[in-house]
Amino acid sequence: MTDDLTTKTTTSATSSGVKVAMQLQDVAVSFNGRTAVRDATFNVAANRVTSMIGPSGSGKTTLLRALNRLHDLTPGAKVTGKILLEGVDIYGPNITVTELRTRVGMVFQRPNPFPTMTIYENAVSGLRFNGVKKKSLLDEAAEESLRAAALWESVESRLNVAASNLSGGEQQRLCIARALALKPEVLLMDEPTSALDPIATLRIEELMSTLKQQVTIIIVTHNMQQASRISDDCAFLLMGEDRAGELIEFNTTEKIFNSPIDSRTLDYTLGRFG
Amino acid sequence: MTNSSAQLPRSRRFVVGGSKSPATERSWYSYVLAIAWILFLGVSALFFWSIISKSLPIWQKQAGTMITGTGWGGPYGGLPMILGTLQTSLLALVLAVVVGLGTAIAIVFLIPARLRLITATIVELLAAIPSIVYGVWGLLVLAPWMLTHFYPFLNSLGLTFLGSPDLASGPSILLASIVLAVMILPVFVSITREVISAVPQDLIEASLSLGATRWQVIAKTVLPTARVGIMGAAFLALARATGETVAVALTIGTVSNVQWHLFYPGTTIASWIATAFGESSSVDIQALMALGVLLMVISLGVSLLSRWFISRQRKLLAKV
Numbered sequence: 001m002t003d004d005l006t007t008k009t010t011t012s013a014t015s016s017g018v019k020v021a022m023q024l025q026d027v028a029v030s031f032n033g034r035t036a037v038r039d040a041t042f043n044v045a046a047n048r049v050t051s052m053i054g055p056s057g058s059g060k061t062t063l064l065r066a067l068n069r070l071h072d073l074t075p076g077a078k079v080t081g082k083i084l085l086e087g088v089d090i091y092g093p094n095i096t097v098t099e100l101r102t103r104v105g106m107v108f109q110r111p112n113p114f115p116t117m118t119i120y121e122n123a124v125s126g127l128r129f130n131g132v133k134k135k136s137l138l139d140e141a142a143e144e145s146l147r148a149a150a151l152w153e154s155v156e157s158r159l160n161v162a163a164s165n166l167s168g169g170e171q172q173r174l175c176i177a178r179a180l181a182l183k184p185e186v187l188l189m190d191e192p193t194s195a196l197d198p199i200a201t202l203r204i205e206e207l208m209s210t211l212k213q214q215v216t217i218i219i220v221t222h223n224m225q226q227a228s229r230i231s232d233d234c235a236f237l238l239m240g241e242d243r244a245g246e247l248i249e250f251n252t253t254e255k256i257f258n259s260p261i262d263s264r265t266l267d268y269t270l271g272r273f274g
Numbered sequence: 275m276t277n278s279s280a281q282l283p284r285s286r287r288f289v290v291g292g293s294k295s296p297a298t299e300r301s302w303y304s305y306v307l308a309i310a311w312i313l314f315l316g317v318s319a320l321f322f323w324s325i326i327s328k329s330l331p332i333w334q335k336q337a338g339t340m341i342t343g344t345g346w347g348g349p350y351g352g353l354p355m356i357l358g359t360l361q362t363s364l365l366a367l368v369l370a371v372v373v374g375l376g377t378a379i380a381i382v383f384l385i386p387a388r389l390r391l392i393t394a395t396i397v398e399l400l401a402a403i404p405s406i407v408y409g410v411w412g413l414l415v416l417a418p419w420m421l422t423h424f425y426p427f428l429n430s431l432g433l434t435f436l437g438s439p440d441l442a443s444g445p446s447i448l449l450a451s452i453v454l455a456v457m458i459l460p461v462f463v464s465i466t467r468e469v470i471s472a473v474p475q476d477l478i479e480a481s482l483s484l485g486a487t488r489w490q491v492i493a494k495t496v497l498p499t500a501r502v503g504i505m506g507a508a509f510l511a512l513a514r515a516t517g518e519t520v521a522v523a524l525t526i527g528t529v530s531n532v533q534w535h536l537f538y539p540g541t542t543i544a545s546w547i548a549t550a551f552g553e554s555s556s557v558d559i560q561a562l563m564a565l566g567v568l569l570m571v572i573s574l575g576v577s578l579l580s581r582w583f584i585s586r587q588r589k590l591l592a593k594v
Contacts, residue, residue, distance in 0.1 A: 068483060070479060070482065070483065073482070073488075075387075098485045098486070098487055099485065101482060101483050101484065101485045102484070102485035105483060105484070106479075106480075106483035108476050108479065108480060109476075110476055112474065112476045112477055112480050112594070114477060114480070114481075114495060114498075114499070115477075115499060115590055115591075115593060115594045116498040116499055116501070116590075117498075125481075125484060125494075126484035126485060128494075129481065129484050129485050129486040129487075129490050129494065130484075130485050164593045164594070175480070178480075178484065179483070179484070182484065182485065
């Protein structure tokens with residue numbers, strides 16, 4: 001089984017000599033001794049979009065949340081294996097978790113700008129958490145990140161309006177801007193378009209393809225078409241017999257969808273289950 | 275398919291299980307409800323009419339003095355009572371908010387699950403203690419201790435404007451405020467706890483993902499998001515404090531002077547009504563009723579404000 005896995009998980013990234021942003025080595029997450037996801041071994045190539053697909057309960061989101069140590073505050077949660085960011089173990093002793101999270105940003109399922117803050121305050125909230133006070137720096141970062149999230153034109157004149165006045169799609173782009181303001185190396189996206197309408201979804205997808213030039217993106221998605229449209233590499237996870245999710249196959253998106261090695265991957269991508 | 279519910283036979287609408295004749299059942303059922311409703315309206319109307327009509331002579335004769343005057347028995351001055359009510363309830367509120375906010379945050383975020391249950395139970399327990407017990411405790415336990423330790427301590431901090439410990443006798447505005455603070459703490463803590471818990475988890479996770487520390491999450495995300503609801507909790511606690519009677523009557527001394535020195539006795543509207551009532555002439559009673567109307571207006575205003583804050587918090591969270 002292990003041999004099987006290693007042959008399957010040869011990454012497109014390393015084989016084509018692309019820089020690796022994150023490495024997952026036999027990562028497993030358990031809650032109070034109950035394994036939620038395991039066997040995750042793959043490399044996340046820098047400046048590419050890596051998608052994680054699989055049916056409900058396959059542990060995609062759980063795995064994603066291990067990548068910025070969001071499980072730290074959950075009592076009973078345990079992450080084993082190694083997760084390396086630029087070669088350094090993010091669960092290692094020399095890592096400050098707050099600093100790690102500025103390097104590995106996150107966008108959530110539901111657009112969740114801070115409701116008591118204005119658009120501007122939301123955009124710079126991460127910088128303020130990290131002690132940046134200088135107005136000129138904040139102004140600059142706000143404009144830059146809102147531009148990067150393709151939101152600047154529509155909000156430039158109303159930066160001091162409450163963020164809740166934006167549409168759902170705009171709110172989600174504000175959340176992307178908020179994460180980008182910290183200039184992260186990796187951006188984790190947990191089903192970022194599942195609460196959005198098709199047009200807003202399309203705009204986020206377009207945005208991702210330009211964003212990957214400056215940040216490595218890892219996206220969890222329920223939507224196979226979305227994974228095939230936007231991602232370069234793809235990890236397929238499935239719930240095992242003991243109800244723990246596991247990595248079945250990792251490869252370039254093209255191979256996962258066109259010539260997968262595991263028959264279960266084929267069945268899933270063809271919509272035979274899930 | 276044209277509006278079928280409107281065309282249901284009448285008897286189908288009030289079917290109560292096991293009845294042989296739904297129509298008969300419906301009639302006695304609705305009569306009982308109607309009587310209860312009329313009774314409720316009648317009692318409420320009677321209540322308002324009686325206290326307003328009883329106090330009306332006072333309002334006609336000396337409305338201004340009732341609010342700004344002092345002294346009881348010529349014209350009736352309500353200022354010492356109004357002021358005392360504000361002093362005790364606001365001071366109690368400040369104390370309860372400081373302690374209560376910390377407690378609520380600790381319950382939700384900081385302490386381990388087991389200790390959390392114990393703390394929450396203690397809070398509930400405090401709410402179940404009758405006022406008279408608080409009053410007796412304040413008078414017999416807290417007052418002597420404050421006289422020998424707390425007043426001299428505050429005095430040594432240079433807070434001489436509170437009065438002289440040597441002239442203090444035990445019952446005081448400060449004592450009543452502290453007892454009140456303990457009494458309103460449970461209301462404030464339990465509502466604040468709910469409001470804080472209702473802050474969506476993904477806002478907390480969003481802050482963490484931006485590199486916020488745990489304290490920053492609490493200070494910059496949770497408290498601002500819960501702010502309006504916490505105001506609501508504070509006003510609800512305030513409403514409780516303004517109307518509290520027995521515990522205050524036992525601990526404040528009930529002296530109808532305008533008293534700025536908190537080490538000395540004062541009075542509140544509620545405690546004054548309760549203690550002066552026994553030896554009152556019919557005119558005195560009218561004045562006490564007038565005080566009662568004032569207290570009602572204050573309590574109602576504070577309660578309404580509290581509701582307004584809590585509904586605003588709901589709207590805020592609905593938008594999130």
